[in-house]
Amino acid sequence: MTRPPRPARLRPGDVVRVGMVGLRTRPLRAFLSALGIAIGIASMVAVVGISSSSRAELDRTLDTLGTNxxxxxxxxxxxxxxxxxxxxxxxxxxxxxxxxxxxxxxxxxxxxxxxxxxxxxxxxxxxxxxxxxxxxxxxxxxxxxxxxxxxxxxxxxxxxxxxxxxxxxxxxxxxxxxxxxxxxxxxxxxxxxxxxxxxxxxxxxxxxxxxxxxxxxxxxxxxxxxxxxxxxxxxxxxxxxxxxxxxxxxxxxxxxxRPSDALTAKQAAGEAFTRLLLGLGAVALLVGGVGVANTMVISVLERRAEIGLRRSLGATRAQIRAQFLTESLLLAALGGLGGALLGAIGTAGYALLQQWTPVIPLWAVVGGATATLVIGGLAGIYPAVRASRLSPTEALATP
Incomplete structure (x- = not known):
């Protein structure tokens, strides 16, 4: 008795290309979903960057004026x-x-x-x-x-x-x-x-x-x-x-x-305000993640026939999960990169307007990118699992 052929394994590059199919075929929806992520990341990077630029300028001022x-x-x-x-x-x-x-x-x-x-x-x-x-x-x-x-x-x-x-x-x-x-x-x-x-x-x-x-x-x-x-x-x-x-x-x-204490207190008050704005940025990022999840769920519903065809041609459930999870991660990554860029531009523009030296901490950019991947992964898990559980016959029977 012959054993059924083992399904072909998808290389990482193939997974990325397959995951980009949904983004290319629905560019406007992808853009709007990524925009939610971008707004959250841009606000967080800009808040941290402007606050850091302000603190750096205050430190330079204190060094110049003296604290004695x-x-x-x-x-x-x-x-x-x-x-x-x-x-x-x-x-x-x-x-x-x-x-x-x-x-x-x-x-x-x-x-x-x-x-x-x-x-x-x-x-x-x-x-x-x-x-x-x-x-x-x-x-x-x-x-x-x-x-x-x-x-x-x-x-x-x-x-x-x-x-x-x-x-x-x-x-x-x-x-x-x-x-x-x-x-x-x-x-x-x-x-x-x-x-x-x-x-x-x-x-x-x-x-x-x-x-x-x-x-x-x-x-x-x-x-x-x-x-x-x-x-x-x-x-x-x-x-x-x-x-x-x-x-x-x-x-x-x-x-x-000690007059310099007033400036230091002002800096501390600014840090408290920064934490508040970071919280608002996190809420915006969470809302963006919900938007990505909503987009992926709708994408699964609209592409049931595509899922059924791929399953009929030998794609495994793991490969279907990987496709939709990758699509969600790519969507979040696009929003994260765009948001980091917008945040950096906003920080530089505001700092130059105030005649400060722009300071954008690396941890803010790296943390923002990490947050987008986490949000994208969490937003894509349910749609990916739901897509993988569709049987080929049920999916192909969908009009």
């Missing part, structure tokens, strides 16, 4: 009133051994800034007037975007440097000898405009004038905020004694902060 800046500012008294630092606070802080540099600003109370004398008194634009030490810019790692910073000459005369937001609110785009603002009833020449100060955002809405010029407006000489730069290894030690040194009689009325 500490500030001591006047807080509130026990009864809730505004506290004051003593006039000697700046000099006393400078005696702390690890402190390398000290600078300060002092609020000039009841002094407003106006573009012209025709502006109503109540429209102050939230701009404060501060007396500033000449070394302030170096202490806060600030930069001048237009004009120059105060010097030994201009600090004695009616000259001011505006913060970036203050200049914008006053409608001033450039500093110059013909640009003036009204401060405390006197005309001050705008000699400079600051770039946004990352470590001292309070300066963005300030009009800064010299210590001597501020005295003519009634400034009492008391610093409001003291900026210190310390040895990197001694920042915490300086922070522990900064309040008591600035105001020995009432150290509890001194607010001590």
């Amino acid at each position: 800046l500490l500030t001591a500012s006047a807080g509130t008294t026990l009864v809730g009133e505004q506290a004051q630092l003593p006039e000697t606070a700046e000099a006393m802080v400078g005696r702390i051994r690890p402190v390398r540099s000290v600078s300060a600003v002092g609020r000039v109370e009841d002094t407003k800034v106006y573009r012209t004398g025709e502006i109503p008194a109540e429209q102050t634009n939230g701009i404060g007037v501060y007396a500033a030490r000449l070394d302030l810019l170096e202490a806060v790692a600030g930069k001048v975007s237009s004009g120059t910073w105060l010097n030994a000459a201009t600090s004695r005369y009616p000259a001011t440097v505006l913060g970036s937001a203050a200049a914008q609110r006053l409608g001033i785009g450039r500093a110059g000898p013909d640009t003036r603002v009204l401060i405390g009833g006197e005309w001050f020449t705008v000699v400079g405009i600051l770039a946004p100060a990352a470590l001292a955002p309070e300066l963005d809405t300030a009009a800064l004038i010299g210590w001597e010029a501020a005295a003519a407006l009634g400034f009492d000489g008391r610093p409001t905020t003291i900026y210190t730069r310390s040895q990197d290894s001694q920042v915490q030690a300086v922070s522990d004694v900064l309040g008591a040194t600035a105001n020995p009689e009432a150290p509890n009325e001194v607010d001590v902060s």
Whole structure:
């Protein structure tokens, strides 16, 4: 008795070619199904890429600005009133051994800034007037975007440097000898405009004038905020004694902060938001997987005659399963590749728009590709098993 011939084995290349038949014959359906996967992968890659680019830019900013800046500012008294630092606070802080540099600003109370004398008194634009030490810019790692910073000459005369937001609110785009603002009833020449100060955002809405010029407006000489730069290894030690040194009689009325911590907290908040967006991307990916599964189930129903013919010609159940599972994997892989590409383009475009260096972690791309294959495999298992269980006669009898 002769044994029936063994069915021909399909090579991996043959399995791929057979699996592509359904994609080629129904391109629009394949595209729409792959699009669901692509949206999920693109959102995940873009979220991770934009977040990584933002973190990298923040790290570079901190490296440039330094993390050893500490500030001591006047807080509130026990009864809730505004506290004051003593006039000697700046000099006393400078005696702390690890402190390398000290600078300060002092609020000039009841002094407003106006573009012209025709502006109503109540429209102050939230701009404060501060007396500033000449070394302030170096202490806060600030930069001048237009004009120059105060010097030994201009600090004695009616000259001011505006913060970036203050200049914008006053409608001033450039500093110059013909640009003036009204401060405390006197005309001050705008000699400079600051770039946004990352470590001292309070300066963005300030009009800064010299210590001597501020005295003519009634400034009492008391610093409001003291900026210190310390040895990197001694920042915490300086922070522990900064309040008591600035105001020995009432150290509890001194607010001590490390401005770089605010940027770090911002980064942490961004990471939490990133995790939320990744969750939404995962949901989109799951929806895409359901779309692939739906497409494969419909494909099995529509191709029953093809399945029956292949089974009649000797194809085994395993080969039918392999065909439809491969088709599902190819469909998911196309969506994954397209999504990774879209995500990378979106990340690069957004980063360049923000003037960042684009950073796309390799693990995000590899993880996205792996996720698509897993989704594609899970989505194709049931349709593949269902197709393999069709008997040749039942499948061929289907109209």
